[in-house]
């Protein structure tokens with residue numbers, strides 16, 4: 181399946197049927213999706229499937245005259261195929277030596293084995309390419325979406341769509357290809373059957389259609405079960421994800437049992453739903469088997485007693501019908517499997533559509549464009565307004581204006597919820613203001629420049645994200661090309677070099693899941709080193725030290741102070757240690773700037789927000 185075409189494929193336009201129902205339109209829409217750019221490969225896969233099935237059919241057919249000859253109809257054991265009288269055509273009687281017939285049988289079996297093998301390899305590659313394309317497309321949609329959209333979704337649901345749902349999409353595609361193969365085979369068998377007896381074929385088709393229509397409730401049940409699977413598995417993902425992300429908290433609160441119970445209940449529900457569904461679908465299979473046996477009896481009776489077909493014609497007709505009947509059953513099974521897995525397809529498409537709708541403008545992120553930013557001048561924020569929710573009473577920040585001296589340190593202070601992190605996100609170009617502007621290097625930061633600007637910004641927050649990998653790998657996340665010298669330089673600037681040097685394997689030390697093998701302060705210093713490795717023009721520290729002890733805070737504060745003159749720094753903090761070295765201070769409250777000025781001036785005013793904060797008070801009134 182062409183990667184490029186999949187990457188360009190628009191989200192599915194058709195709306196899915198409501199839970200518990202399915203329509204041919206849904207299956208057709210899915211077929212169009214699977215076929216997008218993969219027509220030739222799918223046609224080849226179906227051809228192999230058909231060839232494998234036909235060679236098997238012919239080898240079974242050939243067994244009849246061979247067995248007949250073995251029964252001793254002649255001393256030479258010659259294999260005789262009698263002539264068959266078809267409407268307007270009589271096949272010639274054929275006679276082969278037994279050796280030739282056996283060699284033909286052997287060749288057919290070898291061909292079947294070969295086709296089966298090639299078919300399996302080809303199908304596996306085809307389905308893997310398909311599912312990889314779907315997964316990559318969703319993954320890229322997620323990665324290219326605006327930051328704001330993540331606040332509206334559960335990460336466990338996104339993980340579920342990317343993993344569990346997409347496996348089911350692969351299942352649906354697999355059964356769709358099998359369904360197409362059955363369609364081709366059915367047409368071939370029906371053609372042979374039509375040549376033998378038109379009325380008998382029509383009877384058989386009518387019986388097949390009646391059975392297929394009768395089994396509709398089972399297909400509806402499969403569709404309903406498909407929705408149930410989606411809901412159940414989503415619950416399972418949520419519980420596991422919440423538990424793993426908050427494992428420490430869960431353990432500290434002795435809440436493990438709560439999670440065990442929740443997961444156990446969900447798994448029991450999944451098991452019971454599956455058992456109910458399997459019970460029901462086996463009823464469909466049993467009904468079908470009985471119905472096909474009855475149909476075969478009717479066919480034999482009608483063929484011999486009413487249409488007076490010859491024994492040879494009746495035997496061939498019966499053989500053909502015995503190959504048609506399982507194909508009808510397969511059709512039922514495959515359609516059931518497809519409609520059961522379609523909800524997963526609709527779910528992944530819905531997730532993708534949501535992220536695509538929030539896609540960040542591609543901008544012009546080329547290296548040249550990025551390199552042109554050089555904030556020698558101050559960064560200006562003019563009359564900035566931003567709201568997360570249009571229906572909220574007031575925006576998160578409103579009419580915010582301030583400036584940050586180039587290569588100086590600016591502190592942003594204010595009570596919890598006043599809008600400090602929102603301003604940081606706006607400065608990073610992660611979210612766009614509803615009105616107002618941010619000017620960097622004299623240029624307004626519009627949508628087309630946001631990605632390029634982010635190459636010049638580094639951000640350190642209270643929640644440090646570290647990979648379960650070496651220190652070097654964690655640092656290279658920020659600068660993949662960085663050499664060891666640059667890494668040590670960044671570690672020194674972040675005052676992290678001494679403790680990394682003490683580690684047995686130095687930069688190659690694996691730091692555990694999310695850095696679990698380091699202390700809070702060490703994690704924070706690695707995060708700062710990583711940010712510095714980017715050689716940013718703007719460094720934003722958002723409560724970067726609020727979760728660590730005062731000694732570590734002091735170490736980090738010293739390293740930040742030493743960075744003055746190298747880059748523009750915005751420090752968002754509640755604690756005096758991370759503010760006292762600032763050149764400039766901006767205090768905000770309820771999303772508005774309430775105080776702004778030089779640190780030395782504001783700190784002398786006993787009534788300023790800054791003085792109250794430095795004195796250890798909360799800045800809120």
Ligand SMILES: Nc1ncnc2c1ncn2[C@@H]1O[C@H](COP(=O)(O)OP(=O)(O)OP(=O)(O)O)[C@@H](O)[C@H]1O
Pocket residue numbers: 331568569576594595596597598599600601602603
């Ligand atoms: N993703 C979001 N969706 C909706 N509202 C949000 C979102 N993030 C923040 N808010 C709201 O916006 C306002 C400002 O939040 P923000 O995180 O900027 O405050 P803050 O000053 O950084 O707070 P803190 O010091 O506690 O980190 C708050 O009222 C908050 O509830």
